[in-house]
Amino acid sequence: MATETTEAAVGACVDAGGSALGMPQLCADWMPNQIFWLVITLIAIYFVMSRIALPRIGAVLAERSGTITNDIAAAEELKTKAAEAEAAYDKALLDARAEANKIVAEAKAEIQAELDVELQKADAEIAAKTAESEAAIAEIRDSAKQNVVAVAKDTAKELVAAMGGSADAKTITAAVNARMKG
Amino acid sequence: MAEEKAEGGLVFHPLDQFIVKPLFGDGPVAWYTPTNVTLWMGIALLAIIAVFVLGSRGRAIIPTRLQSIGELIYGFIYKMVEDVTGKDGVKYFPYIMTLFLFILFANYLALIPMSYSPTSMIAVTAVLGFGVFICVTILGFVKNGASFLSLFWMSDAPLILRPIIAIIEVISYFVRPVSHSIRLAGNIMAGHAVLKVFAGFAALTLVSPVAIFGIVAIYGLEVLVAGIQAYVFTILTCVYLKDALHPHH
Amino acid sequence: MEGELAHIGAGLAAIGSGAAAIGVGTVAGNYLAGALRNPSAAAGQTATLFIGLAFAEALGIFAFLVSLLLMFAV
Numbered sequence: 001m002a003t004e005t006t007e008a009a010v011g012a013c014v015d016a017g018g019s020a021l022g023m024p025q026l027c028a029d030w031m032p033n034q035i036f037w038l039v040i041t042l043i044a045i046y047f048v049m050s051r052i053a054l055p056r057i058g059a060v061l062a063e064r065s066g067t068i069t070n071d072i073a074a075a076e077e078l079k080t081k082a083a084e085a086e087a088a089y090d091k092a093l094l095d096a097r098a099e100a101n102k103i104v105a106e107a108k109a110e111i112q113a114e115l116d117v118e119l120q121k122a123d124a125e126i127a128a129k130t131a132e133s134e135a136a137i138a139e140i141r142d143s144a145k146q147n148v149v150a151v152a153k154d155t156a157k158e159l160v161a162a163m164g165g166s167a168d169a170k171t172i173t174a175a176v177n178a179r180m181k182g
Numbered sequence: 183m184a185e186e187k188a189e190g191g192l193v194f195h196p197l198d199q200f201i202v203k204p205l206f207g208d209g210p211v212a213w214y215t216p217t218n219v220t221l222w223m224g225i226a227l228l229a230i231i232a233v234f235v236l237g238s239r240g241r242a243i244i245p246t247r248l249q250s251i252g253e254l255i256y257g258f259i260y261k262m263v264e265d266v267t268g269k270d271g272v273k274y275f276p277y278i279m280t281l282f283l284f285i286l287f288a289n290y291l292a293l294i295p296m297s298y299s300p301t302s303m304i305a306v307t308a309v310l311g312f313g314v315f316i317c318v319t320i321l322g323f324v325k326n327g328a329s330f331l332s333l334f335w336m337s338d339a340p341l342i343l344r345p346i347i348a349i350i351e352v353i354s355y356f357v358r359p360v361s362h363s364i365r366l367a368g369n370i371m372a373g374h375a376v377l378k379v380f381a382g383f384a385a386l387t388l389v390s391p392v393a394i395f396g397i398v399a400i401y402g403l404e405v406l407v408a409g410i411q412a413y414v415f416t417i418l419t420c421v422y423l424k425d426a427l428h429p430h431h
Numbered sequence: 432m433e434g435e436l437a438h439i440g441a442g443l444a445a446i447g448s449g450a451a452a453i454g455v456g457t458v459a460g461n462y463l464a465g466a467l468r469n470p471s472a473a474a475g476q477t478a479t480l481f482i483g484l485a486f487a488e489a490l491g492i493f494a495f496l497v498s499l500l501l502m503f504a505v
Binding site for chain 1: 256277302
Binding site for chain 1: 499500503504
């Protein structure tokens, strides 16, 4: 280089001005030096690489891929668990719905039964009332009939009397009864 | 590097950035001298340790930023090795990872201004390339024995063409390490030399805006090239390794 | 004189870079054409794409290297 010493002792490949004579690459004086240091460097790199760096990085990469595989497996497991939980939840939901339906049906049936009972009772009451009423009506009718008979008897007796006849009670009763039946 | 010399002409020294200098003193460069090559290789080593050892110190399941950079590179190269060479190539993964990281970090650190680029030196890349070539060839013969030679013998080609194809295959096999290493060094060297040439033009007031824009553009390209060349070197290593492990077409 | 010839040779060798550019463009363009026809197959072929690019580019780098050698090493 320009700052190179001007001493000629540097070697046969450098001129007095410090410039290269020919190609420095081809200067045989310098080759053993480069080769020696290159071999040393390569051996050093090789040992550093093969003893320390490469096994370490390989282990780290293997560990990482192992971790990732494990994590994926764990995630898969969790996913399965989640699916199971979902299935269980669905089942519980279905059960609950069925239960609810059952309860609703039971309640409905109970209510229906109660209703039926009440209806029956009401019907019975109504029937009783009706019977009672009918009885009362029959009684009223009977009494009315009797009254009619009595009135008819009386009327007939009076009519007979007014016509100048006389009739005993027996004949009149028989006649009225015959007319009533007819 | 360009200086306005006394004569007034522009003088380019685009290759001066590749000069190897001792770190301490000015003596000659012997094979053991700590030089700027050593310095920047050391910085690359420290950067790799920082990202891959300190970054992954926490061994965190949820990574920190530095750790995720390391994991990304790890996963990228691991997948490349597995895809290209098959399952039985995975045990050579640390070797390929070493090559990739060294080239990647050296390339990117070389893009720091005033730094030095070890991967632009043909000696360096030749060691890498021929190292791969020799390892792969030995591995091929150890794993397959003599049947490794069937790599060159195309059994699905017409019989008359097979010897010719075999010769071509052998030649291309032996050219592999050359192209493998020259490609990396050439790319990095070319990029850095072009940057220097543009920097030299920036000394001329008239064209300096264009030159500076050119430096920015070429720098962007070099960022791309630094990554792509590391990737290409690594994937070619994987392809050669696959040929050694499965020589039968 | 010889140095000047070397510089001319370096310039001629640099033409190879342009040839490599054609090769790289062919590879990338064909990849893109194929990828647009069948985008789902594109991702698997990026490695092949880069290998092809690398082979095409390497020859340009060789040309560049020859030119550098002529400039600085001859």
